[in-house]
Amino acid sequence: xxxxTIISTTVxxxxxxxxxxxxxAAIGINIHFGYTGLLNFGQAAFMGVAGYGLAVTVTVLNLPxxxxxxxxxxxxxxxxxxxxxxxxxxxxxYLAIVTIAAAEIVRLVFRSVKFKEVFGGSDGxxxxxxGFYALNPFPEGEYGIGWFTFSHRLLWIMLVGWVLVAxxxxxxxxxxxxxxGRVLKAIREDEDAVRSLGKNVFSYKMQSxxxxxxxxxxxxxxxxxxxxxxxxxxxxxxxxFFAYTIVILGGAARVLGPVVGSMxxxxxxxxxxxxxxxxxQAGYIPFMTSIQVGPVRYILVGLGxxxxxxxxxxxxFGDKREIxxxxx
Amino acid sequence: xxxxxxxxxxxxxxxxAALAAFKDLARDPGVPKPDPIxxxxxxxxRFGGLTAVEVDHVEIQRGSITALIGPNGAGKTTFFxxxxxxxTADAGKWTFNGNNMSGVPAHRVARAGMVRTFQxxxxxxxxxxxxxxxxxxxxQRGENFWRALVPGSWRAQEDxxxxxxxxxxxxxxxxxxxxxxxxxxxxxxxxxxxxxxxxMVKPELVMLDEPMAGVxxxxxxxLLGHVKDLRDQGMTVLFxxxxxxxxxxxxxxxxxxxxxxIIAEGPPDTIMSDSRVIDAYLGAHHxxxxxxxxxxxxxxxxxxxxxxxxxxxxxx
Numbered sequence: 001x002x003x004x005t006i007i008s009t010t011v012x013x014x015x016x017x018x019x020x021x022x023x024x025a026a027i028g029i030n031i032h033f034g035y036t037g038l039l040n041f042g043q044a045a046f047m048g049v050a051g052y053g054l055a056v057t058v059t060v061l062n063l064p065x066x067x068x069x070x071x072x073x074x075x076x077x078x079x080x081x082x083x084x085x086x087x088x089x090x091x092x093x094y095l096a097i098v099t100i101a102a103a104e105i106v107r108l109v110f111r112s113v114k115f116k117e118v119f120g121g122s123d124g125x126x127x128x129x130x131g132f133y134a135l136n137p138f139p140e141g142e143y144g145i146g147w148f149t150f151s152h153r154l155l156w157i158m159l160v161g162w163v164l165v166a167x168x169x170x171x172x173x174x175x176x177x178x179x180x181g182r183v184l185k186a187i188r189e190d191e192d193a194v195r196s197l198g199k200n201v202f203s204y205k206m207q208s209x210x211x212x213x214x215x216x217x218x219x220x221x222x223x224x225x226x227x228x229x230x231x232x233x234x235x236x237x238x239x240x241f242f243a244y245t246i247v248i249l250g251g252a253a254r255v256l257g258p259v260v261g262s263m264x265x266x267x268x269x270x271x272x273x274x275x276x277x278x279x280x281q282a283g284y285i286p287f288m289t290s291i292q293v294g295p296v297r298y299i300l301v302g303l304g305x306x307x308x309x310x311x312x313x314x315x316x317f318g319d320k321r322e323i324x325x326x327x328x
Numbered sequence: 329x330x331x332x333x334x335x336x337x338x339x340x341x342x343x344x345a346a347l348a349a350f351k352d353l354a355r356d357p358g359v360p361k362p363d364p365i366x367x368x369x370x371x372x373x374r375f376g377g378l379t380a381v382e383v384d385h386v387e388i389q390r391g392s393i394t395a396l397i398g399p400n401g402a403g404k405t406t407f408f409x410x411x412x413x414x415x416t417a418d419a420g421k422w423t424f425n426g427n428n429m430s431g432v433p434a435h436r437v438a439r440a441g442m443v444r445t446f447q448x449x450x451x452x453x454x455x456x457x458x459x460x461x462x463x464x465x466x467x468q469r470g471e472n473f474w475r476a477l478v479p480g481s482w483r484a485q486e487d488x489x490x491x492x493x494x495x496x497x498x499x500x501x502x503x504x505x506x507x508x509x510x511x512x513x514x515x516x517x518x519x520x521x522x523x524x525x526x527x528m529v530k531p532e533l534v535m536l537d538e539p540m541a542g543v544x545x546x547x548x549x550x551l552l553g554h555v556k557d558l559r560d561q562g563m564t565v566l567f568x569x570x571x572x573x574x575x576x577x578x579x580x581x582x583x584x585x586x587x588x589x590i591i592a593e594g595p596p597d598t599i600m601s602d603s604r605v606i607d608a609y610l611g612a613h614h615x616x617x618x619x620x621x622x623x624x625x626x627x628x629x630x631x632x633x634x635x636x637x638x639x640x641x642x643x644x
Binding site for chain 2: 177180181183186189190196199201
């Protein structure tokens with residue numbers, strides 16, 4: 001077995017592009033679900049409209065990179081307004097239903113034949129990231145020591161990604177210690193109590209939905225730029241559910257929970273994948289083929305998460321006291 | 329010493345003033361009050377075929393403690409919900425301090441100075457007692473998204489709010505719990521916290537929905553004292569309650585609801601002897617003796633039941 005490969009891919013995945021983009025999506029979910037109690041099951045759509053907003057602006061409309069970013073951000077805000085306006089006055093479950101459906105609608109529109117000219121159908125769009133890599137301060141080459149190396153392109157997107165994660169965490173940290181964050185947490189506990197104290201609950205829920213959606217949309221940009229392409233099926237529902245898994249793994253309503261959760265999630269996936277595929281290749285596991293490794297790693301990671309929920313339901317950073325109360 | 333006597337004087341003055349205002353009022357439902365803070369006209373709420381609330385006219389006297397009583401299902405809580413914007417009325421108008429409040433959303437009602445508590449206490453469990461209190465304060469600069477990002481812009485106000493909250497917590501004897509999660513408090517302590525939190529809004533009218541429900545008797549006295557305090561500080565109190573002893577003890581005026589309508593009003597010491605109220609609570613014929621035919625009917629039923637039982641035994 002090639003332990004060097006297993007270890008190097010695992011260590012790299014701890015800070016890799018996937019970790020960054022899922023951390024951003026999860027920070028958004030953490031604002032929605034962890035702090036405000038909103039069940040947004042359409043985070044993938046926020047990432048999708050951002051990624052496609054950038055891609056379509058640059059490739060189809062031939063506009064510069066920065067305008068593409070602006071279009072993506074505006075699209076995320078509009079999506080939040082569109083989803084929130086009819087549902088945020090209703091019970092929490094309605095938002096869940098509407099967001100999960102809306103995310104699928106967004107994905108299906110992106111991959112539809114009808115709009116192939118604009119969104120590129122199931123192949124997606126590519127060739128919009130040149131503007132971003134033109135800003136790359138690192139000269140061409142490999143950076144790092146021994147096996148721990150990254151190409152100049154990867155290094156640039158990772159640097160930008162981690163800066164975005166840091167800024168997002170900083171914003172969440174500042175907000176959640178402020179009276180604004182207090183209103184959000186109070187809404188999570190009991191909307192009516194907050195209303196009876198003179199706060200406009202609808203407005204705060206909308207602000208939370210927009211903020212979390214915009215931070216999630218940064219994950220969509222990171223994906224599009226790192227892979228220099230966007231495909232519709234990347235923004236499927238499982239992306240949203242991975243983000244939820246990460247939030248719960250790290251501990252909901254904790255500033256660094258989603259970041260550490262994302263690191264652990266991807267390290268586990270890559271490690272299990274590496275060990276299993278090497279073991280299958282070396283013939284240690286005769287009853288499995290290398291094609292089966294992909295699904296089996298999800299089974300094993302899922303098992304690990306179930307065990308986590310049993311033995312540490314508050315997540316890695318959670319406070320045990322908080323889940324001791326019956327909130328209802 | 330002089331300060332204390334003045335304080336004591338104002339307290340008795342407030343109670344006396346409230347009682348004086350009610351002195352010569354008629355006992356009819358909807359009787360006009362000398363200085364009403366809340367005036368309600370023709371509020372109706374229907375749930376399908378059921379008319380839960382149908383109040384023609386009622387006024388709440390400023391600076392008094394008014395109790396709203398009535399049997400189960402009388403529509404008291406629904407009426408509360410309408411007035412505070414938590415439920416929409418099918419018809420009706422009501423004014424608070426002369427300002428129209430019908431159709432105004434709940435948070436604006438609270439901002440106008442009309443703050444309510446809930447029958448099932450709504451302590452915000454996973455917030456600390458102190459955070460619960462701070463949430464009640466109005467016009468917080470830090471509740472604006474952009475200013476929240478600049479702690480310097482709201483720190484000073486937050487400190488003032490904290491000070492105010494500490495005073496209230498001390499008054500309600502919750503100061504030792506200030507850093508505990510509200511979810512860890514007992515039922516009675518949650519009631520106290522909810523009331524203290526409502527006071528952070530600085531309301532003119534405090535509406536308490538069953539403040540004594542689920543409170544242990546030891547705490548009842550202290551809660552009663554706090555309700556009286558509210559009036560003595562110049563606030564108006566309207567509360568829903570079942571416990572007549574408590575109503576008699578603290579209220580200046582009692583409004584009785586039954587089947588959605590207001591059926592009687594009056595001072596607490598005489599209201600329970602009002603025939604309309606007794607009828608509503610116990611049924612119209614509760615004290616009339618049974619007639620001969622009714623007695624016969626009961627006898628027949630008992631005999632039939634006995635016979636059926638004997639038959640069952642013999643068949644075995």
